[in-house]
Amino acid sequence: DIQLTQSPSSLSASVGDRVTITCRTSQSIGTYLNWYQQKPGKAPKLLICGTSILQSGVPSRFSGSGSGTDFTLIISSLQPEDFATYYCQQSYNSLPLTFGGGTKVEI
Amino acid sequence: QVELQESGPGLVKPSETLSLICSVSGYSISSGYYWGWIRQPPGKGLEWIGDIYQSGNTNYNPSLGSRVTMSVDTSKNQFSLKLTSMTAADTAVYFCARRVRGQRGEYKFSANDYWGQGTPVTVAS
Numbered sequence: 001d002i003q004l005t006q007s008p009s010s011l012s013a014s015v016g017d018r019v020t021i022t023c024r025t026s027q028s029i030g031t032y033l034n035w036y037q038q039k040p041g042k043a044p045k046l047l048i049c050g051t052s053i054l055q056s057g058v059p060s061r062f063s064g065s066g067s068g069t070d071f072t073l074i075i076s077s078l079q080p081e082d083f084a085t086y087y088c089q090q091s092y093n094s095l096p097l098t099f100g101g102g103t104k105v106e107i
Numbered sequence: 108q109v110e111l112q113e114s115g116p117g118l119v120k121p122s123e124t125l126s127l128i129c130s131v132s133g134y135s136i137s138s139g140y141y142w143g144w145i146r147q148p149p150g151k152g153l154e155w156i157g158d159i160y161q162s163g164n165t166n167y168n169p170s171l172g173s174r175v176t177m178s179v180d181t182s183k184n185q186f187s188l189k190l191t192s193m194t195a196a197d198t199a200v201y202f203c204a205r206r207v208r209g210q211r212g213e214y215k216f217s218a219n220d221y222w223g224q225g226t227p228v229t230v231a232s
Contacts, residue, residue: 001170034218036153043202043222044153050209050216087153091206091217096168097155 002026002090006100013105019075021103023088026069032092033071035064038102039084047086048073075105083107109133111203111223119197119230125190129203129223130183137161137181141206144177144188145219146199154199158206159186193230200225 003026013019023033031051036044046055048064051071061076075082088100115127129142136142143158143166157167159177167175176189190197204219 031214032217034216036219043204043225044219045222046218046220049218049220050211050214053211053214053216055220089153089218095166096157096170097217099153099155102152 001096002029002092002094002098004088004090004098004100006086006088006103008103009101010104010106012107013078014107015078015080017078019078019082019105021073021086021088021105023066023071023073023100024069025071025090028068029090029092031067032090033064033066034089034091035062035073036087036089037082037084038087044087078105109205109221111205111221113201113203113223113226115201115226115228117227117229119193119228120232121194121230123193125188125193125197125201125228127188127201127203127226127228128185129187130185131205132184134205135181136179136184136186141166141208142179142186143204143206143219145202145204145222146197147202147225148196148199156188156190156201195230198228198230200227 005024035048038044052064085102085104110132112130141158144156159165174191179186202225203223205221208217
């Protein structure tokens with residue numbers, strides 16, 4: 001299985017801060033890296049797929065980059081509604097699909 | 108608008124089989140894409156269980172071995188999950204989700220774009 005290591009596992013930030021979350025994979029996955037946002041008691045929401053493709057309706061303050069084994073999610077200016085847990089997911093041809101351990105963004 | 112809704116028992120006894128159904132509206136399963144299940148134990152991260160194509164072709168997480176069976180009923184626009192030999196370790200919220208594949212420019216992707224709200228399943232006697 002392809003392992004995903006997210007860092008940090010949690011962070012404290014303020015409204016307006018720039019937040020960076022990283023995801024490292026145990027082998028190269030090309031651009032098959034997705035980012036999800038999950039709020040308590042809710043299903044995950046797809047933010048970015050294919051490393052950097054922003055989903056419709058997702059604010060432009062979210063961006064993704066990377067390739068191969070190192071990927072990054074950036075929130076350029078944190079808003080109150082962004083406090084949540086973020087997961088990366090690899091969907092390369094090698095199954096199973098796997099998720100990172102999550103990054104909890106707290107106030 | 109694509110919507111998914113899980114249904115099934117909230118409580119399962121140890122060693123029994125879990126059966127869940129995901130009902131899809133706003134999109135015909137027979138039109139394509141993968142339809143699958145993901146679970147989340149209390150306070151923990153996400154685990155991909157597997158998915159099924161509209162043709163019936165399946166992909167399962169090897170960690171669950173032969174315990175998993177998925178099927179699709181295009182006439183009802185539903186797909187289902189069966190997980191046998193349930194133990195306390197299977198206690199989780201179970202989500203159904205659609206997985207889409209594609210490419211935009213040089214970026215290839217495969218991602219779960221629509222999710223059900225999740226259904227909690229507890230394994231206890």
